[in-house]
Amino acid sequence: MSIKPTDTWKHLHFRDKETVRQTDSSARVFSPARKIHLFLGSLSSLRNHARSPPNGFLTRLPDFRRNFHGNKETYPIQKPLDLASHFFYYVCLIQMNVKSINCLVLGWIIPGLGHISLKKYWKGIIFFVCIYSMAALGLIMEGRIYSFQTENPLTILAFFSDIGNGFFYILSRFFSFGLGNLKNTTFEFGTAYIAGAGLLNYLVALDAFDIAAGKKE
Amino acid sequence: MILKSHLFSMILYAAFVCIVLALIRRNERKSQIRYAAFLFLLMVVGAILFGWFMYLFTL
Numbered sequence: 001m002s003i004k005p006t007d008t009w010k011h012l013h014f015r016d017k018e019t020v021r022q023t024d025s026s027a028r029v030f031s032p033a034r035k036i037h038l039f040l041g042s043l044s045s046l047r048n049h050a051r052s053p054p055n056g057f058l059t060r061l062p063d064f065r066r067n068f069h070g071n072k073e074t075y076p077i078q079k080p081l082d083l084a085s086h087f088f089y090y091v092c093l094i095q096m097n098v099k100s101i102n103c104l105v106l107g108w109i110i111p112g113l114g115h116i117s118l119k120k121y122w123k124g125i126i127f128f129v130c131i132y133s134m135a136a137l138g139l140i141m142e143g144r145i146y147s148f149q150t151e152n153p154l155t156i157l158a159f160f161s162d163i164g165n166g167f168f169y170i171l172s173r174f175f176s177f178g179l180g181n182l183k184n185t186t187f188e189f190g191t192a193y194i195a196g197a198g199l200l201n202y203l204v205a206l207d208a209f210d211i212a213a214g215k216k217e
Numbered sequence: 218m219i220l221k222s223h224l225f226s227m228i229l230y231a232a233f234v235c236i237v238l239a240l241i242r243r244n245e246r247k248s249q250i251r252y253a254a255f256l257f258l259l260m261v262v263g264a265i266l267f268g269w270f271m272y273l274f275t276l
Contacts, residue, residue, distance in 0.1 A: 126237075
């Protein structure tokens with residue numbers, strides 16, 4: 001038996017002539033035992049995906065060219081069960097991301113609501129009190145909530161930090177408060193309070209996202 | 218008016234920021250308190266020192 005160890009023949013080491021002949025032909029006929037082996041492999045991968053769903057937003061993608069031993073297969077894996085297992089994997093991935101994105105949006109709209117939805121009540125309440133206290137103090141100091149305008153490019157940054165307040169910002173647009181009073185000595189500090197509250201709320205919402213996505217305990 | 222004092226406003230701002238950051242960055246209660254105290258001191262003392270540094274330019 002003389003087999004050249006070329007790339008196309010790598011997987012045929014330690015196999016008998018019968019296997020070589022079978023694999024060499026384009027028919028790719030597998031023995032019943034091999035079929036059972038592959039079937040169990042598919043079940044195993046399905047079960048493993050079910051038990052350990054992806055734990056992050058950017059997780060490792062499933063390697064279609066690996067069998068259940070973790071070795072690289074040389075034949076194409078296009079079996080229905082493999083496809084089903086990968087489909088299940090992606091469903092898990094999407095479900096987890098939907099949950100984490102929900103937490104992100106909730107945390108952005110009302111500070112701490114993302115944490116409350118994750119049953120971290122005390123953290124959520126403290127975030128809510130701190131961030132809305134800062135925003136309220138900013139309003140009392142007659143700070144300004146900036147809308148989007150391109151006349152002064154620096155105010156674009158202020159706008160992006162202000163919309164971090166979520167619902168508070170939306171309310172300010174509807175009821176037109178937070179117009180600011182330049183004459184007041186506390187104007188600058190008030191504006192900084194409101195912008196700081198928005199930036200902190202971004203961090204809080206991202207924290208809720210990370211917890212929901214399993215990136216953080 | 219308390220809020221007209223810039224120093225008090227800065228200290229209050231630092232306190233809020235410290236509480237939120239400590240809750241985000243640390244998990245255990247003890248380390249949260251320690252981290253919040255460290256951040257608070259860093260911000261307040263840093264701001265006062267920087268204020269005195271800027272004062273040099275007015276002389």
